[in-house]
Amino acid sequence: MTEALRTVRFDKADALFADAGSAWMMLTRPAAAEAISCCSAKGIAVSIVEAGIWHEPGFEARLDGIWHSEFDAKSDVDCIDENNSRALQFIVGLPQAYDTAIISTFGNEV
Secondary structure (H helix, E strand, O other), X not given: OHHHHOOOEEOOOHHHHXXXXXXXXXXXXXXXXHHHHHHHHHOOOEEEEXXXXXXXXXXXXXXXXXXXXXXXXXXXXXXXXXXXXXXXXHHHHOOOOOOEEEEEEHHHOO
């Protein structure tokens, strides 16, 4: 399954939750933003966002497209909302060319 994920980009946030997430699951930028919002609704903290450029089929990760959570927000719902809001702001503020992202969560709660 992992090998197949390396060549696919998903355009719906549901894919992240249906397949229990993956470090190889690439989402379109809109789907990534939606996935972060869904994580907030589910009480799941986003730990890392890795954004870059999609090359059919492949992903070019960009060093300036990486966001790390500043704290472990697993236990406090208010912190999760604040944390995920920062992750969402990061996605929204990326250069337009960055059209793909990988979303990681604390403890793989997805």
